[in-house]
Amino acid sequence: YRPLGGRFGAGFDPAQVNLQNWGTLELVFDHCNAHTLNWSGPPEFGSGSRAMTRLSTLDEVDCAGGRKLTAQGSRAAEGLRSRSGTWYVPERSGEGWVVEELADGRSIVYWFTYTPDGQQAWTIGSGVRDGNRLLIADNRITRGTRFGADFNAAQVELLPWGTLDIEFAQCGQASLSYAASLPGYDSGSRAPVRLSRIAGAPCVDAMPAAVSGLSWVERAATPSRAQSELAVTTLDGALYALGGFGAPRAFRRYDRSSNSWSSLPDLPAGRDHLASFAIDGGIYMVGGSPNGDGDQTVAGFRFDLASGQWESRPELEWMYASHAALAHGHAYIGSSDGSLQQYDPQHRRVRRQFSTIAEERDHAQVVSFLDEIWVISGRTPERATVAIYDPVSEQWRAGPRIARGRGGFAAAVVGQRIVIAGGEVLTGGQYVEPSTEIYNAGATTWQP
DSSP: OEEESOOSGGGOOGGGOEEEOOOEEEEEEEETTEEEEEEEOOTTTOEEEEEEEOOOOBTTOOTTOOOOBOTTSSBBGGGSBOOOEEEEOTTSTTOEEEEEEBTTSEEEEEEEEEOTTSOEEEEEEEEEEETTEEEEEEEEEEESOOSGGGOOGGGOEEEEEEEEEEEEEETTEEEEEEEEOSTTOOEEEEOOEEEEEOTTOOBOSSOOOOOOSOOOOOOOOOOSSOOBSOEEEEETTEEEEEOOBTOTTOEEEEETTTTEEEEOSOOSEEEESOEEEEETTEEEEEOOEEEEEEOOSOSEEEEETTTTEEEEOTTSOOOOSOOEEEETTEEEEEOTTSOEEEEETTTTEEEEEOOSSOOOOBTOEEEEETTEEEEEOOBTTTOOOEEEEETTTTEEEEEOOOSSOOBSOEEEEETTEEEEEOOEEOSSSOEEOOOEEEEETBOSSOBO
8 A cells, every 4th residue: 555645744634644555565585685576556656576685684583593592592681672663653544663673783763654745755764772762863864766667876865854762661652752854844743652563573571570479279170071181272362172081072162251161062083182273263273192083084173263163274284292382473383303393374384393402392382482482391201401493593492491301281371471380200200290380581590
């Protein structure tokens, strides 16, 4: 879309904004630093393609895997304050800011807005970050050349526009003041909110402190028969429990507000030691060990909550005794060999991400935390190690060790914390591991 009709500054009227359908853009990435742009626009813009190279690399999301890390391999607190992404004022359609934080301490801000007579305008400026503040003393506006074949670099003008002063009060809120020196533009202020952020560059307002005085509260028991070695996932505040020993085709939903369980249509195949995830209105089951009747010819199925029907997903691969997590619109499904099955539900494609950390992960846990996938503990034997997969760089690294190795345990992400609890130990004597451990974002160790 191409927004036209709005006026810059105090003269802005949302009723004057016209969002014109411009056409299509397609980006085909050859590698991290190059792509081909294909476009098809209105007659005055035409159609064509162009080879593009990367101009800037954002802090914390470079393809080489450069991250601010603790000595134990977790993301350091100073790397968890990214403001890169898009910002806007919801009441001002067609106007906003693209913020790019660079690794050298500078930030670039592109302001897409309107001219005083209702045409599109772009300004660009850069400054050095000072805590939560970014001052751009020399913001510039471009003009002078034409799109497409008539482009002439010699005609490009970068005119002084004025200043921008941005204070990022929180990860999702900012205050912005501007003072224009170019005739026709005024001075004023805005209160932008974040519209989008960059995958792989999380922002945490305050690192969580160690917790104490916690206690367990028992909630409603699942219906008979009881399940073990099952899969559990969440969607829209509800818990979904699938399969397992005792009730291999059971499919149940837990409602927290009423503290009650309800039964859903049986799984299409009885399974234990399966994995599950939920995305876009669907509950997925993957792999496990066949247990009883049903369709055991394919590994994966999707339950559509709107229609109440199961449908097969034959592209999903078999796995055993691990779990699944979501990141950036993809599911990451663990396997006992420590690898991950990366699943794209939109295009229904699977890629295998083999771990460079050569450890078996039978009965491990898989969680999504701070835009990365943590594969925690597992056996054989029970190990205290953690493997972290970074989807942006597609690289693995070791994470902070837990205190007590275990398999077959529970794990969940709660806000900016990972909580693991319970489990079993089969090596050196068989027993149930009773402990709970918590990892707080930005910390170097797990809290017992």
